[in-house]
Amino acid sequence: MLGRNMFMETGLQHFYWGNGLLILISGVLIYLGIHKKMEPLLLVPIGLGILLVNLPLGGVMDYELEITNTTGVPSRVISIEVDETAKISENDVILQLDSGEILAPTHGKLKELLVSPGQEALPDEVIAVMITTAQTELPTKS
Incomplete structure (x- = not known):
């Protein structure tokens, strides 16, 4: 192992x-x-x-992706489904809100969670930050 x-x-x-x-x-x-x-x-x-x-995972091609509350309404965090710094795949559930689920838009590693269970998340508020190497149309910060 x-x-x-x-x-x-x-x-x-x-x-x-x-x-x-x-x-x-x-x-x-x-x-x-x-x-x-x-x-x-x-x-x-x-x-x-x-x-x-071209070094594998050398960090040169990593992007920070901000995950926001996309439900459109203020929502309370019910549960967090992944640990901080966990590796996640596309469409994995990151956390449960009372108005729905927040899914990972792409594969990567969760850098930090900015909310905790019971906390309210406003619409378009950043609730998590993930690191990804995916070069997609998602809004990322280099």
Whole structure:
């Protein structure tokens, strides 16, 4: 069990063949820039940028997504269905309001909950913040 948890924490489960190919290309660019002295001021930063962006879960491509009360009416929080910092999938129930459920709009990790059971959430009030790598049309902050 310890080995599986370590593997899941490394982020390697999100490593695809395209990431490997681009890391290889970044290595070639860095090699050409440093050892062959071919435009080092151009190739080394490009190579390092490609390398950083393609590291699995390196945090470079993470976005904060604010989850709001979309019910349109003031609602009281009945229960919280997930723990803070929990990994969630698309359409997982995050919390129950007296006027409905708040679902996760995409996959990611819950960063923080801004409400507690019994608290009232106003319409369009931010009730949770999640971190996602999904590049969707959802309103995110870099």
